[in-house]
Structure formats: structure tokens, C-alpha cells
Amino acid sequence: MSGVVDLAAVKAAQEAKAKAEQARAEAARRGGTGAVSPADLVIDVDEAGFERDVLQRSAEVPVVIDFWAEWCQPCKQLSPVLERLAVEYDGRFLLAKIHVDANQLLMQQFGVQGIPAVFAVVAGQALPLFQGAAGEAQIRQTLDQLVQVAEERFGLTGLTVDPDAEPGGASQAPAQAPVGPYESLLNAAAEALDAGDFAGAVQAYKNVLADDPGHPEAKLGLAQAELLQRVRGLDPQRVRQEAAEKPADAQAQIAAADLDLVGGHVEDAFGRLIDAVRRTAGEDRDAVRLRLLELFEVVGAEDPRVAAARRALARALF
Template sequence: MQPRNMSMSGVVDLAAVKAAQEAKAKAEQARAQAAQEGGGGAVSPADLVIDVDEAGFENDVLQRSTEVPVVIDFWAEWCEPCKQLSPLLDRLAVEYNGRFVLARVDVDANQMLMQQFGIQGIPAVFAVVAGQALPLFQGAAGEAQIRQTLDQLIQVAEERFGLTGLAVDPDAGPGAVQEAPEAPAGPHDAALEAAVRALDAGDLGGAVRAYQNVLNDDPANMEAKLGLAQAELLQRVEGMDPQRVRREAADNPADVSAQIAAADLDLVGGHVEDAFGRLIDTVRRTFGDDRNAVRVRLLELFEVVGAEDPRVTAARRALARALF
């Protein structure tokens, strides 16, 4: 899924962030209601492991991922390692008690999904969080490694997207999916909607102002932070000649402005590691005000991608090594 009116594949989906924030409010209300009713209305443990095909992928995985992280196990009957991994994932899905849902995909029956995820071999395990696909691991993995990966996934899903998981009732029958109450309207919904409309209309200046208005009143608002960072980035690349910018960056590796402009284009094109690597290399080659200008732009791009993204974590470490 990509942001509306943006070409930033692999960065952040603002619509998914908003959906996730609404899902968090629904999940919190559902958990409270389930506790008051002794677990009534929650999902059954049997609903934590599902078989998914191409026809049901959007509802069973993409839509569900706005409520809870969905871990996808790509397997096949003839795959011997799958016969070890799949039962382990089934057991962990129940043990984690609603912190994630496991979706099993038989690759022989769902070749299109295998191609869409770019899978070259199985077993392969992905996650979808708020509509965004993340590779977890491929091939055999030990239980300790899988637990660590799942814990990190759950932490990122909660901290970045507000996904608190599903309430589970061990006495509920299969298919007893809870009716989630409507999320309460937020105090800044109108301003955020105005920002989205401005983005849809190509009014980047209007979107920047709208997001800034929200942040003036609520500096911690995640959707406004992400929206402002992306709108400002799109403003910067608007009107650029990509070929000229890349040629100047290639011909002038010491030109800070040229490297910064090329990094912005890299990120807009979804080449996150290339953008980060370009600026970190420039930090190594520069000093004083030039180095600080590159560092500041790199921190701004970190904000676009999101602090918990593993690509940002790795780039922060690389930046620290370059600076010190």
C-alpha cells in the first residue's frame, strides 16, 4: 500500500497510520468491554491461525493488519523444513494470545502471492503491519530467534502504529470475532483530513501548513509528524530534473547540495538505503557547517521513514560511526 498522491514505496503509508490509530482506540475499548463481560465478544484461539488464499488476502491480511500484526507463513506440502517450522509458528500464535495473527499460505495453490512477495524459496515468513509488508526470515530458524523476531515485530507495531492486538477468549467458539466499537473522533481529525485533501490536490504548501497547525497544538501527534516530513520532502523534490540532479551528484561527490538533493530523490523513489548511504558517505567526507547540513537532512529523512524502522536503526549506527 502506498500513500495517496505520493510515490514513496517502502517508506510510510499515512492512511495506514491513521487506520492503525483508529484501530488502537477500537482495540482498547474492546479489551475493556471484554474484561467487564468476562471475555465476551473476543476472538477464539482458533481464530489466531488462519489459512489464506489470493481471493481472501485483502480482507484476511491487509484489512486485519490495521488491527493486529499478521505474520504470513509461506509453505508447501512437499517442503520438509516447513513441516518443522509451521507447527512451531502455530503454537507461538496461540501462546502470544492475540499479539499477532498467523496466516498460512500454500504457495502451490497461490503462486500469485508468492510472486508478489518476491519469494525465491520456502519456508519464508513475512509480516504485514498496517498494510505494509515486512520480511522476517527465510529458511530454517530456531525458536529463540523466532521469538526475538516476533517480540521486535510486536514492539514496532505497538510503538509506531498503535496496534495492541486482539482480545482472546479461550471459551469463545471459532469465528466469534468481536464487534469493535466506533473509534472516538480525535480533536485534530478535521485538520488532518484537510491536510490529506491538500495532498490529494497537489497543494503541498497547504498540507505543510495543516500538519504544522496540528503539531503546534499536539507536538506528539504521529500522523502529523509523518505527514509533515513527507509533505516537506515532496515539496523539495517538486520541479527537480531527476537526470540532472543525479548527474551533478555523480560528477561532484564533494558537493553537499547535490548529494542532499539526490538523497531526497532516492527516498521519494523508495530507495531508502541508497538515500541513507549517500548522506552517511557525505558526512564522512565533510566538516563543519557542510557536515552539519548533511546530518540535519539525514535526521529529517529518518523522520520520514520512522524511528523504529530497522533501516533507520542501522543508519543511525552508521552515522554515529561516521561522526565519531
């Protein structure tokens, strides 16, 4: 789900939460409950309404996009499954259907090569999910991962659904949610990241974790900020040359793995450190293992590449 490492994810999460809270407050001011009808969980979207119906809504709920056409036979198999699951998931995601013949620009922007094609947008960030008429078990697994990522990384818990609500309320936000106790610190950390003040961001996240050691957003933010702080000032060519010349040098491999991850080469970073675990012993091996665990935090425990690397690490150690 993660794709390459998104080093702006924490800032995007804060912006998404702020927009969702503003929408909830506006709904409360109007005297509405913010609940939507089950009929509002599946919407037709075109180019004119894409920003409003998908980008803005993705600040409060994951939006799954189904690219389809009437002439597409696999679409006729997939679309009803997605529509049924949208209602079954009870507001944990919103299904946006885009007819490709009438929305060629959106098709090009998402890089759709064939249909059916399914994407998601979470806090304004696009994620490819799958292409073709996938089986329901695969679809459910993918949706479960999407919902988990949206909640853990962006705090998006979805829409409130009321079977008695009038259809047409999908543009309203859910009821007002309380602001978390660490919002000011997390906002300060996100602003520091945006300004390149990685030391300031590290300290802000540590302040949150000192009071709440398990805070998921602070843990992710700290891992990302520390990674950026480490690679600042490194000479990539020199680091990679030294790593190639000294395969058993723990620090050389650690520095190269950091660069690999920042560049989005997740599997290369993991593989490099697992190989280093096999080649080293004692304190050097411990240093490599600990750095690998830190990189797992950056990518996210739900990423399948992390699970595979954990198994490989266990084999290398034992």
C-alpha cells in the first residue's frame, strides 16, 4: 500500500485532519448530524466535480475510484461487487465511479492503461489498488488494508451512516470530533518537517511519545524525521562507493540503506541490511539490526515488504 516512502505523509495527515475537523464544525454549525444515507456511499464523479467529490472528501474518508465503461464486460462483474462492499463497509470508504469515455483527462492523470482499474485517494494522495476483475476475497483484503492505512496514518475513521438519512447528504461531514491532546505538537512537527528543521521535528515527536509512547502518528513522524536528519549532508556517490568496497562494514551499509530508502528503493534497503546482518557479528550486527527495525517503522508494519523482510531477518539471525 505504501509505494515509495512518502516523506510528506505526516504533514498531509495533519492537513487532512484539519480539513475534516473544519467540515465537521461547519456541519455542526448548520445543525446537521453529518450522517449520510447508504445510497450516498456510491457516487458518480466527472472531471468538473473531481476536486470537490474526491480530493476534498478524501480528507475525511478513503475514496475508492472505479474506472469503468458500459462496453467493458469485466467492469460489469467488478462494479456491482464494489458497490455492494461500499454499503457493507458502512462508511469506511466512499466509492467514486468514473466513466472513462466521458472523463479521458482523469484517465490520463491516473495513468490508466486498461479497465476496470481501481485506485484510492487518501488525504489527497493517490494509491493504485488493482486492475482487472479481481476476486472478492482479494478485493476485501485490499480494502481492509486501505481502511487500516487511512485510520492509522491519517486518522480517517470514515463516514457516519444512517439508514434513515435522506439521500443526497454525502457532501456533509460527520459530527464534530474532539481535537486530540497533541495537535499543537504534531502541527509544530509537521511545520518543522516542511521547513527542513528536522531536529525540531524530532524533538516535537519525542515530546508526544514521552507522554504517549504508542502514538502511531508520532512514531511514524519520528522515524521519518530521523531518517531525513541522517541523510542530510551525505554524499550519495561516496556513500555508495564505500558500501560497495566494504560489504562487511556495518556503518557503510547502514548509510547506504538510508539513502536507498529515501530514494524509494525499499526492498534494496532491506536486502542490504539483511545481508549485512549475515556478514557481521557482535555490536556491528546489533547496530545493523536496530537500523533495519527503524526503517520498518518508516515504511509501516502493514507493508508486505516489511513482513517479508522480518521473515528474512529472522532467518539471518537464527
